[in-house]
Amino acid sequence: MKRKTLALMGIVMTAILVLSGMVVASPPNRGTDTANAPPEFVEDLPESKLTKIVFIRYAPGFQKERPCDGDGVCGPDEKWQFCSDCSKPGGEEEKPTACYDFLAGSKPRWNWVEDYYYSDSTLENPSDSAVSTWEGATSGDIFGNGVSESNPWGVYDNKNAISFGNYEDPNVIAVTAIWFRGKNIYEYDIMFDTDYFPSSHIDLPTVVLHEFGHAAGLGDLYDPVCVDNVMYGYLSEDEVKTTLRDGGTAGIQTLYGEA
Numbered sequence: 001m002k003r004k005t006l007a008l009m010g011i012v013m014t015a016i017l018v019l020s021g022m023v024v025a026s027p028p029n030r031g032t033d034t035a036n037a038p039p040e041f042v043e044d045l046p047e048s049k050l051t052k053i054v055f056i057r058y059a060p061g062f063q064k065e066r067p068c069d070g071d072g073v074c075g076p077d078e079k080w081q082f083c084s085d086c087s088k089p090g091g092e093e094e095k096p097t098a099c100y101d102f103l104a105g106s107k108p109r110w111n112w113v114e115d116y117y118y119s120d121s122t123l124e125n126p127s128d129s130a131v132s133t134w135e136g137a138t139s140g141d142i143f144g145n146g147v148s149e150s151n152p153w154g155v156y157d158n159k160n161a162i163s164f165g166n167y168e169d170p171n172v173i174a175v176t177a178i179w180f181r182g183k184n185i186y187e188y189d190i191m192f193d194t195d196y197f198p199s200s201h202i203d204l205p206t207v208v209l210h211e212f213g214h215a216a217g218l219g220d221l222y223d224p225v226c227v228d229n230v231m232y233g234y235l236s237e238d239e240v241k242t243t244l245r246d247g248g249t250a251g252i253q254t255l256y257g258e259a
């Protein structure tokens with residue numbers, strides 16, 4: 001696919017640094033970021049400098065068991081993902097009025113292009129479709145190419161891993177870990193749970209599109225008015241959402257520009 005301006009900037013900066021006598025030993029497509037500055041292709045960042053968040057996709061129906069007493073106070077047993085009494089942790093702003101949300105208030109996104117690595121051939125086509133769908137809504141490059149190679153989920157290793165596995169919570173159908181700092185995403189790992197896949201009732205392409213939305217920088221939606229959006233946090237059996245609605249399009253274009 002297309003590696004471009006930013007990658008070229010990285011090569012140019014690397015050349016400049018080498019010429020100026022500095023040692024550059026890191027991959028050219030990784031970068032640091034400082035506050036609101038654009039990404040600099042100087043050095044890699046250790047995991048300790050990054051924020052790691054994990055998005056969990058629960059099984060259909062699971063959310064109905066969540067306790068929400070609706071008393072206007074976020075109780076100790078109430079979860080922000082499920083109860084309107086609770087706001088997002090970390091003091092981040094509440095959900096915008098449109099049906100899109102981000103990983104964090106700084107709107108972290110990909111500012112360079114990296115390939116992703118699928119461990120099972122059945123993940124190749126759904127991943128490719130998800131990438132095409134998200135990238136087709138914007139002029140920006142988000143993802144690189146799919147490569148057949150197994151890598152572990154949840155390990156910060158410069159490999160964006162797409163795999164099947166068994167998360168310890170039996171109610172989980174998919175889980176995405178993302179490492180970011182400031183405006184930059186550094187890595188994501190997506191795992192589809194073998195408790196539910198292969199499945200005849202949970203649409204894998206729909207879940208893949210949702211998880212790649214996280215990988216691009218989008219958050220979950222829990223307002224019922226957003227139910228048709230692929231980033232909606234709940235999923236029903238036999239539900240298929242493989243195209244972007246207005247919210248998904250607006251969200252991805254906020255991060256990467258209009259098509």
Ligand SMILES: [Zn+2]
Nearest residue numbers: 055056057220
């Ligand atoms: Zn999600």
